Amino acid sequence: MSNRRVLKAAQAIREVVSMSILTDLKDPRVRDVTVTFVEVSPDMRMAKVHVSVMGDETKQNLCLKGLQNSAGFLQSKVGRRIDTRYTPKIQFSLDKGMQHAMMVTRILEEVLPKESADNESADNESADAESEDVETVEADDQTDVGSVDAQGLDADSDTEDNSDADSEIETSTDKQDNQM
Template structure:
């Protein structure tokens, strides 16, 4: 069960990362990167960030580009949340393929 504090921290990180990705959109090969969810560990040391990438072709390349820039993204996040949190969590990025799964189900049902 996730505590209230963890859910608030997750939402704040999701909001701030979304703004960071929106501001740095040109550096991700013209792809739209959306932060779909963030899960924070109980000690606030690790944040698993699930991103959705549109258009879907070459999304593995885009994810690798995001992982290469994770230190700069973490720094930008730290600048935004430095007054609310003492420690900025490490960021681990994963692809959220739930939209692809939904499209596949819709296609199969038609």
């Protein structure tokens, strides 16, 4: 089978299983489950569904047993959704990726608080310097705005240049009126 077809089947199985766990499964052991990814064998006879369960290890094992007991029900849901000769047999596996990520984050928070406190004080000093620069720019902008008149022209510039353009426009409109 083509790799593309296997990937599409894996995606369809993931969608069906995750929605069925959320809406159709009534087992009280199966709570706080996320289907992370699905591996499908090339012959489409086996599907390994990786799940992440929030909670301690006993809750995770209990939830995994509940999912394994519900595998036949979920397999029938998958069989109705994907059109293949064989319905893949579903196996569940705990995905430890989220647990590892949370553990790494916790370790980094323990190790890095001293460095982050030093960085925060340096950031505050640079933010104060930037705010002073912004106030200076705002004051300069206010003085420039006051020298512009209502027509958007600079009040200090010569108005004769503009009057020449106005007279040329008036002359051309007068010529058009005379030709009619």
